[in-house]
Amino acid sequence: MSLDDVLARIDAELPAATDRLLELLRIPSISTDPAYKPDCEKAADWLVADLEALGVDAKKRTTPGHPMVVGHVAGDGPHLLFYGHYDVQPVDPLDLWERGPFDPQIEDTANGQVIRGRGSADDKGQLMTFIEACRAWKAVHGSLPCRLTFFLEGEEESGSPSLVPFMQENADELKSDMALICDTTMFENQTPAIVTMLRGLLGEEITITGPSKDLHSGYYGGIAMNPIRVLSRVIAALHDDDGRITVPGFYDGVPDIPEEMAAQWQALGFDSDRFLADVGLSQPAGEAGRTPLEMVWARPTCEVNGITGGYTGEGFKTVLPSKASAKISFRLVGDQDPHAIRKSFRKMVADMLPPDCEVSFAEHGASRASSVDISDPKFEATLKALSVEWGVDAAYIGGGGSIPIAGHFQNILGTTPLLVGFGRDDDAIHSPNEKYDMESFHKGIRSWARIVDALTRS
């Protein structure tokens, strides 16, 4: 029995693997909306049952939020942990979806077959690449390749409030030789990659209150403070004319990019024009004097993710609202301290308030940036396995998004994270019509078989 047998089994099983993924995608496990709590439970139960079918001792573990799914199987060689998340993003604006977000299907497109549906790329499809690789391995070899721990979360899209306490309480159980994390993309849609640098994330929601109730803008317009105006002034003040973020102390701990890394990134030949053109843009809008790849991988950001106030329905209503609110996120790099930035941001907002206005804040997560030491030869072994599978030299890259779990593995468990994913920039994760390429799913499964094979030998 050889790796080739496992790969052949994966090829033969692809239709059945796809059906299993579609089944999981039909569960609307939106973690941020309490209305979907039963669906999150259902997705966790589904995974427990699926892992049990592989001979894994899997359990749904309660938390104050959505459950964790943790499974163990004994074996020789290294102890590998696999992390993924079974929760998904909300689906609005629903009217922009071409079909039901939780009525997934396989579609033929100009770029090949895709699996369409919420969570297909983020992260259910990616999560299942590893499980399907294990299933094929077991079918061929009768057992799994080494000692394995599965660690599947249900709160990744809502700030992971239970994650750190759970890891701290179960550190001995979760500690392993390497944590395989499948929640990232390839480089420019075609080059398989290991992400070694991830931005941190700080989420804040601010609500500004002016009058004690909604008013008629004819009677009170001009004389009463309008909280939308105040909120707009706050948001407008968060960046200066050079695109730099104005929160005092924000850039403390932001490192310069090492020359060596800058050179490696330069060599990747990132096509920022195409990257922007794909989403209808023509020029980088970030900090003056920074390259596009720096902006998305290595510079901190401040973005408004949502804003609302007053009448937002059809037509017009001359209301002067009592409240206006915004959801604001900061991506952090290097040694930026999310807690210090939160404090400074809140003070800055409070200092900008005119008389008669109040502000309240809600937290939505705070994680530091992380970077991975790649001196362990397992990284080169993984890079090689990926290169063989995809027929392209795999790369070490930075990641624009934030996967706080990577830092937690390092800091809480002392376990090295290995971030490998098969998503693509056009997957529309967090957006309407999310998809995952069938090629990503198929070659993703094959990649994990190769990687696990390489890691158990290295």
Place this chain on the structure above:
Amino acid sequence: MSLDDVLARIDAELPAATDRLLELLRIPSISTDPAYKPDCEKAADWLVADLEALGVDAKKRTTPGHPMVVGHVAGDGPHLLFYGHYDVQPVDPLDLWERGPFDPQIEDTANGQVIRGRGSADDKGQLMTFIEACRAWKAVHGSLPCRLTFFLEGEEESGSPSLVPFMQENADELKSDMALICDTTMFENQTPAIVTMLRGLLGEEITITGPSKDLHSGYYGGIAMNPIRVLSRVIAALHDDDGRITVPGFYDGVPDIPEEMAAQWQALGFDSDRFLADVGLSQPAGEAGRTPLEMVWARPTCEVNGITGGYTGEGFKTVLPSKASAKISFRLVGDQDPHAIRKSFRKMVADMLPPDCEVSFAEHGASRASSVDISDPKFEATLKALSVEWGVDAAYIGGGGSIPIAGHFQNILGTTPLLVGFGRDDDAIHSPNEKYDMESFHKGIRSWARIVDALTRS
């Protein structure tokens, strides 16, 4: 038969009149939302039937939008027209209503009985004060007091798009000696008033588009232009630090307040502290150097009535949205030209756009301010009738809100508008839990009987 008999009849009929109003309030005739079109038709049909019961030749008249209800009855003496509107404002935020907006009821409060429900004060309750006065008059005298035209609109809360064309096409039919308009409030909740100065209204909706679709703020944050940031900068730039509006040419045509009028207003002893304290505020937020009464009656304003963009649901979503939009209204005074201001505003916004952003605009009405010549002795007769009914000297006042119809009567028909209403500042029109005081309804009906009696004699 005398006026006293009519007033006695009104007192006796109050419970039945209240039941009729509750019936009309149960029809959710929200004109701005196309989903309620059948309900607007239903409200119009209800009014046609009610007017027919008074012997009025009433018809539902089609327009490109919601129908007008027009009714005529022959008679001696002056030809009076009565205007009101049967459409109502939307009801959101629905969760702030203590009962269904269209499940009206009579409630006992610390300030006496109120009629609670959407449209109770704006404008169904006010509209019915005149109809009920006519009903009592007819019951006592067997006929209505003079030649009357009823002109009831169903688009007042959505910018009255059909109004001007309808008035132009039916000018001969609608021309009258005086247009009685019941859609205003008393002065400081206790002094009956004739409004002689009304602000105009310009409504604009702007939508800024950045990327062609919603993006993940991790991948695109920093490098892609965020339309919420752009919109916030636009809104923040609309006022300077003194609260003055920055749209170029905006103050062209804004008159100084005549000394005589300023003195009369001063004499009214407006309690701005209480006016603001009622809504949880402590100081005027408008233009520096202007008195509170100037701010609400005689100065132009710019208010954001609604803003939306990105994810606005529960929890957090790290989206970088494609679009952000705001509804913005300007209150106009004196000779300010709404069309010139619209043009200047749109140019100002377009000039502020960074590369890769587009803006689209939607119109929501444009009307000039109006002021009424009170030299006709009918004004003094009305003031006297109001003073007798309420036991307080009635006043000529300005109005913060905009009632474009007043200007249209003057400009299109050459008919003098007489604005008398019985609303109160705390009626919460356009807001949750709208109410109309039973005293306003009862004394409002009695006031119209007295006014019509006075006008047919003067």
